[in-house]
Amino acid sequence: MNPLLGKLQPYPFERLRALTQEIRPNPAFKPISLGIGEPKHATPELVLDAIRHSLGGLAGYPATAGEPALRQACADWLARRYSVKLNATSQVLSVNGTREALFALAQTVIDPTRAGATVVCPNPFYQIYEGAALLAGATPFFVNSDPQRNFAVDWSAVPHEVWVRTQLVYVCSPGNPTGAVMPLSEWKLLFELSERHGFVIASDECYSEIYFRDEPPLGSLQAANALGRSSYKNLIALTSLSKRSNVPGMRSGFVAGDAALIKQFLLYRTYHGSAMSGTFQQASIAAWNDEAHVVANRDKYRRKFAQVTPLLAEVLDVKLPDAGFYLWAGVPGHINEGNDIAFAQGLLAQYNVTVLPGSLLARDAHGINPGSGRIRLALVAEVDECLEAAQRIVSFVRSVVPSR
Numbered sequence: 001m002n003p004l005l006g007k008l009q010p011y012p013f014e015r016l017r018a019l020t021q022e023i024r025p026n027p028a029f030k031p032i033s034l035g036i037g038e039p040k041h042a043t044p045e046l047v048l049d050a051i052r053h054s055l056g057g058l059a060g061y062p063a064t065a066g067e068p069a070l071r072q073a074c075a076d077w078l079a080r081r082y083s084v085k086l087n088a089t090s091q092v093l094s095v096n097g098t099r100e101a102l103f104a105l106a107q108t109v110i111d112p113t114r115a116g117a118t119v120v121c122p123n124p125f126y127q128i129y130e131g132a133a134l135l136a137g138a139t140p141f142f143v144n145s146d147p148q149r150n151f152a153v154d155w156s157a158v159p160h161e162v163w164v165r166t167q168l169v170y171v172c173s174p175g176n177p178t179g180a181v182m183p184l185s186e187w188k189l190l191f192e193l194s195e196r197h198g199f200v201i202a203s204d205e206c207y208s209e210i211y212f213r214d215e216p217p218l219g220s221l222q223a224a225n226a227l228g229r230s231s232y233k234n235l236i237a238l239t240s241l242s243k244r245s246n247v248p249g250m251r252s253g254f255v256a257g258d259a260a261l262i263k264q265f266l267l268y269r270t271y272h273g274s275a276m277s278g279t280f281q282q283a284s285i286a287a288w289n290d291e292a293h294v295v296a297n298r299d300k301y302r303r304k305f306a307q308v309t310p311l312l313a314e315v316l317d318v319k320l321p322d323a324g325f326y327l328w329a330g331v332p333g334h335i336n337e338g339n340d341i342a343f344a345q346g347l348l349a350q351y352n353v354t355v356l357p358g359s360l361l362a363r364d365a366h367g368i369n370p371g372s373g374r375i376r377l378a379l380v381a382e383v384d385e386c387l388e389a390a391q392r393i394v395s396f397v398r399s400v401v402p403s404r
C-alpha cells in the first residue's frame, strides 16, 4: 500500500457524522441541512437540451484535452469575463470539475525528491488541497485567514524559509468557507513571491459567478494581466460549471494559464485517463456560451442571502460575504463558550438543522484553529427552507439562557 494514504485526514462530513451519531434530532421538526455545499438550484434547460442532443458523444473515446470547440468556448468566456486573451490550444484544458484538477495538478507539479517539498494552503480550506499535497509527497503549510481583514489569508505571515521550499500555493478566491475575494494588492504580493521562489499558484475560482457586490470577483488571470504578467508564468486558474450552471453532476470545468504547465498537465492527464465525456463536452459548450442563466442563478442567491442574512445577524456574528454560497458565522459566546461543535450538536438535537462546525474545516496552525467558534451555513436549498432553518437557529440561540 502507498504509505502516504495513511496521512489523509477524514473528510469534515465524516467527522461530523461521528460527532452527531448519538444525537436523536427533535422529531417535531423536519430535517434541514445547511451542511453540504452542493448546488441545488435547477439545472438550466439549455444544458439539459444540449445533453439530450449530444448523446451520440457517448459512442467514442473523448480527447483528454477536450474538443477544440470546448476549449475555444472556455477561452471566449475568459475573454468576456476577465478581458484576457488566452490561446485555446496551448493555454486551456478541460477537466472533470475543479476537484480532480486541484488534486491532479499537485501530482504534476510537486517534485518530492527536493528536500522539504511544501504546499502552502489557506486555513480554513477545501480539504482536497491538503490531500493533494500529502499524496504528492509534500507537506502542507497552513496560512490562517484573518477575521479582522474580511478573512483575508495572511500571506505575509509565511516565513521566508517556508517560501524557499514551497513548490505550490493554493488560493481560493472567492473563498470556501469565508466568501472572501482576494484583492489585486495580494495577487501582486503572491506573484512577486512566486517569481522569487519559483512556486506554482493554483487559483481555485469555482465560486466566481455567485457574488453579492456590484463588481464581479477579480480573477487570477485578470490580476496577472493587470500587473503586466500576461505570460501567466507559474499560474493556473481553475474554473467550474458546477456552481455557475448548477451542474455538479456533470463534472465539468477547465484550467487555464501558463502554457508550459498546461503541456505537462496534459501529459499527466493522458496517463491518468481523465477525459470528459463527449456528451458533457457539448453540454459544457452550451453552458459557457450562455450568460442569461448565470445572471438568473446569481439573482436567486442574492435574493436568498438578502432575506436570510439579516435574520441570522440578530443572533450570530455574520454579514453578507463578498461571494460564494456560504455564510461563515461566529457563534455566540453564551452557548458552550462559543464552541462550534457543541453549537452544531445542540442545534441538531433541538431543531433538526445540520450545520458544519468551522473547526472541522481548518487545522490547528500557529497556536489556533481559525475555524473554531464559527459555523458554515450553505444556503443552497430554496429560500423558504433556508428561511425556516434561519428561524430555527434564531430560536435555538434565544432558547439558551446565558450562564453567569
Ligand SMILES: Cc1ncc(COP(=O)(O)O)c(C=O)c1O
Residues within 6 Å of the ligand: 037, 096, 097, 098, 099, 100, 126, 172, 175, 176, 204, 206, 239, 240, 241, 242, 243, 248, 251, 252, 253
Ligand atoms: C473551494 C472548492 N473548490 C473546488 C470544489 C470542487 O468543485 P467541482 O469539482 O464541482 O468543480 C469545491 C466544491 O464544493 C469547492 O468548495
